[in-house]
Amino acid sequence: MPDIINGGLADASNAALLTAVLLYAMGMFAYACDFAFRKERLAAPQTAQVPELVGAAAGGTGGPAPAAPQGPAPAVPAPASRWPSGFWLRTAFGLTCAGLLAHLIAIVIRGVAEHRVPWGNMYEFIMAIACMAVVVLVAVSVRFRAYYIGLFVLIPVVFALALDVTVVYTPAGSLVPALNSYWIAIHVTAMIVASGLFVVGAVTTVMYLVADRNERRLAAGLPSRTAGLMMHLPGSTVLDRLAYRTILFAFPVWTFGIMAGAIWADHAWGRYWGWDPKETWSFITWVVYAGFLHARATAGWRGRRAAFIQLVGFGCLMFNLVGINLWVTGLHSYAGIS
């Protein structure tokens, strides 16, 4: 297999990625414009999928539940369109999807140029995680009509990609023998998918914390400091649940990724677990997210405490991606940058 790296294709991949970054940046801008110019509050249908605590509030005060329109049957509130409404939001979503397309093209072409899955070094890894984060963004936006997360997911994505193409960039190349295995396609893909989900989970959790703080201030009779933003976001309960669902999805994928990594390590190095720094930190990440899941089921730990635990887990994930590759040498130090 004379793996000649195709330089022309590699350049095309770089160009496609730059296009993607540009489109995302424009999408970010359009999302911001949507927040700035939209007059009405967040439309009601969001609560159909992830309802707020209206019932509990009503029950607690003993007042009647909010009067509902006299429909023919107790039905789900008529689902509004899945698709974004309003000029800026449509533009923003369109730009995001176009950016995603360019992003996917960049990844595919790079893989073709290198004759392998394009996740062999840190540049490619970040590119792929960012792509996965946008995939999750698009899916969550449509599935839960949660278009309000767009801006907040694109910010870290654009930031990461900008660093990726400038500082981290690694020219196309082949894999060192240790990485040359079909397990890379299984293990690393799982890690990328999980990481992309964790990114969206963390972003949503930060939004939850902001909304929660706002609600606390209001409850304490203080003026809201983020009213302008809050009118475009759902309540903290909805954000909390959205974050939780993302993690629920990510955690088994991460678990699978660690297991696949262990199997691969066994093939490559003769042991399935060796406490290599990279392994240690994926373990730490896993344990902290498991802690998050437990916290959600423990009295007194839900809400903000659980949210902080989740963010700690995300910090561990990021440290494993960046810190371990750069500062600690181990069997896994494949970052390809020195």
Next chain:
Amino acid sequence: MSEVKARDEAVRDEAVQDAVMQDAPFPATVRRGRGGWLRWGWRQLTSMRTALILLFLLAIASVPGSVLPQEGIDPSAVTQYYDAHPALAPLLDRLSLFSVFAAPWFAAIYLLLFLSLAGCVLPRTFRQIGSARQRPPRAPRRLSRLPLSASFVTALSPAQALESAGRMLGRRRFRLRAEDSWVSAEKGYLREVGNLLFHIALLALLISVGLGGLFGYKANRLLIAGQSFSDTPVSLDVLHPGRLVSASDLAPFSVTLNRFSARYVTSGPQTSEPETYNAQLSYTSSATAPVRHYDLRVNHPLTVDGVSVYLINHGYAPQFRVTDGHGKVRFNGPVPFIAVEQSGMTSEGVVKVPDALPTQLGFAGVFLPSAVDVGGRLGSDFPAPQNPRVSLVSYAGNLGMNNGVSQSVYQLDLSRMHKLNIAPRPLAVGQSMTLPDGAGTITFTGYRQWISLAITYDPGQLPALCSGIAALAGLILSFMVRRRRMFVRAAPGPDGATLVEVGGLARSDAAGGFEVEFAELAAELRTAQDGSPPPAPAVAADAVRAGAEDTSSSTREGE
């Protein structure tokens, strides 16, 4: 006030109790004798909060293992650390910080965690098995207080309405319980099964790992092309047997390295980086078994008798012939050199000739696979042997090998050696260097390649894999299934019609979305019974009250 109290009652009602998976609060009034304290300690240990704290301790305890060099991973890095921090290192060592993952305090954390896990999960498992046919709980008195509720009036009699509701829920595979004035239904028991499967699989995983530690072994062996070795303690360079492994437990195979080849990238930015390694082996699984062949590569281990053999390193072994001052050949063979850098595979090693007369001889050598002159200094610019040279510094005197202390084969003890007055010059294959003072000659006769092999036997591996898969399956199951309850009450209304109330409850933590299912079920019930909106006082309840599905966190399972 009374409203709040009523609500609390509703919450305490068994219907709302879904606390199988909740913290069990300890009743404050229990008198604690010795048994009481024990029970108290056990409850604390197996509580959710303790599990949470232990999980965090475990995460934090792992951190130093990735920051400080570890004995089990890279012993030489530990030695370097000792040199760099002579005051701090012994202190860290006292705290087992150079072998965190074998440290007693690390073991204490995970053993406590797993004790807590066992204590939490096993009773739950028995309860689960016992309750396999348990009936759904009684319906709460006031369904409108449940997080999800709806109501309508129908012309059917209460009994007919309940029967039709039971039939509908039964079709949807709800487990049913019906009494005079209500029907209660529950679904999604697999969630708890998945959760238990996951936790039990974690226990099994730990046991599998322990099994490997007790009955498995790890060994290393450096093998020069043309050489053979058999899997016995004496012919292995390093052997780490598990606690319950004895020499006779080693699988009796032997391996010969016929040829090793490596391919490197020859152009572009990745020049000199390795592309493939291939070690051609012959092996027999026992003295009488037929010889087989195997291409050993990275990611492609050899398995003999359940033992796996991995290629983990490679290098050059230059060959030398040393003739001593009396004209006798005292050394003739390959010596493995260790690469000190990868892009040119510049390798270092030593040759010891203890039998040389009149004095013992020693050589410190550098092997350059592709020698080039870089500004007056000799270097190697490619890892493959394109222009192999060896450069030697010669010593004579006492090698210090007879004093009983074992010596590294990669180092010369120079304390009683003196350097011979001959400038090192790069030798090509076949060239010799005559030592001064009639001490002898050394000839660079060629080179071979060596590989180093990791040999591992781990009987816990397969159980660990199965446990892992079971854990994953349990996890997915518990995340996908939601446990939920439906209640229907029917009572004669004021004007001869029947008032039907529907209530629903689900654990919120599972993926959510029960509101939709509830609304569909309620709508279907109403359509089936040809219902219409309830009369005035209850009008508000006609709306699906999408509300908190959360059950109160301090509740316990009743009965």
